[in-house]
Amino acid sequence: MSHLILHRLLWMIPTLLVISIISFAIIQLPPGDYLTSYISALEETGETVDAQEVEALRKRYNLDAPIYVQYVKWAGGLLHGDLGMSFEWNRPVKQLIGERILLTTIISVVTLLFTWAVAIPIGIYSAVKQYSWGDHLFTFVGFIGLATPNFLLALICMYIGYSVFGMSAGGLFSPEYQNAAWSVGKFTDLLSHLWIPVIVIGTAGTAGLIRVMRGNLLDELHKQYVMTARAKGVPRLKLLLKYPVRVALNPLISTVGWVLPGIVSGAVITAVVLGLPTTGPLLLRALMNQDMYLAGSMVMMLSTLTVIGTLISDLLLLWLDPRIRYEGRER
Numbered sequence: 001m002s003h004l005i006l007h008r009l010l011w012m013i014p015t016l017l018v019i020s021i022i023s024f025a026i027i028q029l030p031p032g033d034y035l036t037s038y039i040s041a042l043e044e045t046g047e048t049v050d051a052q053e054v055e056a057l058r059k060r061y062n063l064d065a066p067i068y069v070q071y072v073k074w075a076g077g078l079l080h081g082d083l084g085m086s087f088e089w090n091r092p093v094k095q096l097i098g099e100r101i102l103l104t105t106i107i108s109v110v111t112l113l114f115t116w117a118v119a120i121p122i123g124i125y126s127a128v129k130q131y132s133w134g135d136h137l138f139t140f141v142g143f144i145g146l147a148t149p150n151f152l153l154a155l156i157c158m159y160i161g162y163s164v165f166g167m168s169a170g171g172l173f174s175p176e177y178q179n180a181a182w183s184v185g186k187f188t189d190l191l192s193h194l195w196i197p198v199i200v201i202g203t204a205g206t207a208g209l210i211r212v213m214r215g216n217l218l219d220e221l222h223k224q225y226v227m228t229a230r231a232k233g234v235p236r237l238k239l240l241l242k243y244p245v246r247v248a249l250n251p252l253i254s255t256v257g258w259v260l261p262g263i264v265s266g267a268v269i270t271a272v273v274l275g276l277p278t279t280g281p282l283l284l285r286a287l288m289n290q291d292m293y294l295a296g297s298m299v300m301m302l303s304t305l306t307v308i309g310t311l312i313s314d315l316l317l318l319w320l321d322p323r324i325r326y327e328g329r330e331r
Helices: 002-027 034-044 051-060 067-079 093-128 133-147 150-163 184-221 224-231 236-242 244-248 250-254 256-266 268-274 279-288 292-320
Strands: none
Touching: 002 067, 002 292, 034 051, 067 292, 093 133, 093 184, 093 244, 093 279, 093 292, 133 184, 150 184, 150 268, 184 244, 184 250, 184 268, 224 236, 236 244, 244 250, 250 256, 250 292, 256 292, 268 279, 279 292
């Protein structure tokens, strides 16, 4: 096991290196740079920018250097924990991400727990009660959830919250706690607002996992080991939870590494609609304005989450399913 973990950790280094090169190059693909976008925005308002000032800004942001020099400077800073300066915000990237990473993590983890807490029991019920009225109902609701975009559901929640309950469904805090320091009151206020983005963001994922759980469990229920255990008199509930459900969870566990980055990056439009102070809108704005250090650092953060999450998924699979072993590869 330790050899496997060490081997995978060593492979993370070249993987993240390749990801950093590709992501930095893709961010640079659109024509122009941050200053081009900045000058265009000023010209739309009727302002003009002096050529000498543009050249000074280009040297200040190191935009006059070749792309490989810019990459080496950025990558070298990453190794020392320096993510560079944001062009648009004129602040350290580490500081901008740090202000939003806590709320992003809270929403992501709670959404993941909500998704599993809803999808796994419903998937089990739909498989055990195949073709019952409950199975048909959950199947119908699941297809509706898959077909409904998250941002549309967010707009519906905002409309209902304002027109029916007279309250705003956007944001994560009440106005009095918006800029206040963290306290018990602010945390309680966060919990009272958290359920709306969690339900909105988690709906599509929940609907998809219900179908996956149902299909996998149906396959397991008809296998020989289940019939043998049933013939030996193993209680139905114990048999269901100890063997087929445990095996049917494999696809859910194996995708843990993709779920958290997917929630962070996939909820960008929803976060914009709901006005959530998370990293999603920050990443979108950085990409639109070609703020390469901010955008590149956030892409690397998501990539690191994916790589580490994949390792955690593999370790959880080893613990969950005794049939999976890596000793052969280790030797």
